[in-house]
Amino acid sequence: MFPFELVRLTDFENEVRITVRSSMDSAFWEAEIAVTSLFVKGSTLLVLSRSKLEAWVQALATLSLGQDVTWMQTDRGPTVSIQLEGERDCPEVVVEDESISMVTVRIPIALEEGWITDHQERIRHFIDQL
Template sequence: MFPFELVRLTDFENEVRIVVQSSMDGGFWEAQIEITSLFVKGSTLLVLSQSKLEAWAQALDVLSLGQDVTWMQMDRGPTVSVQLEGERDCPEVVVEDESISMVTVRIPIALEDGWISDHQARIRRFIENLR
């Protein structure tokens, strides 16, 4: 099952991925956020819990209604925001790592139609594999 690509937001120039690397004790999963663009490349570790996974599924539902979301806000570790109408006339993904590196990266990504339903299927597949 691992590694499992939970999130893959890409337009083939810019990309934000969240890859679940392994299971941890206590119902947690070690993951990594990876950001790649023509300008910047970086990654940071992330610990996922059942509640964070459920929050991502809910965030996708909100995105499908045409609303921006912030996932994992007010939690330890990175925050991921998806803004459907960014400053460059396309969606933007903002990753903030205030708790460790204090770095914020804003990546414009021209997402293809169907990306939300693709990610809803990814989260369902991951949760179903846990059972």
């Protein structure tokens, strides 16, 4: 089951990926957020919980209604925001790691049609494997 690519937002020049690396126990998983563009490349580790997975399901439902989302907004760990209409006429993904590195990265990504459905299938598949 591991590694499992939970999030893959890419247009082949810019990408944000969240890959679940391993299970810490039955309720927590170690994962990595990786951001790659022609300008910047970086990653950070995070811990996913059942509540964060459920919040991702809700975030995808909100995105499917045409609304922007912020996922994992807490005082500890990275936050991922998806703005469907960014400044460059395409979606933008913002990854903020205020609690550890104090770095924020904003990446425009021209996402393909059907990306929300793809991610709903990814999270459903991951949860079904638990």
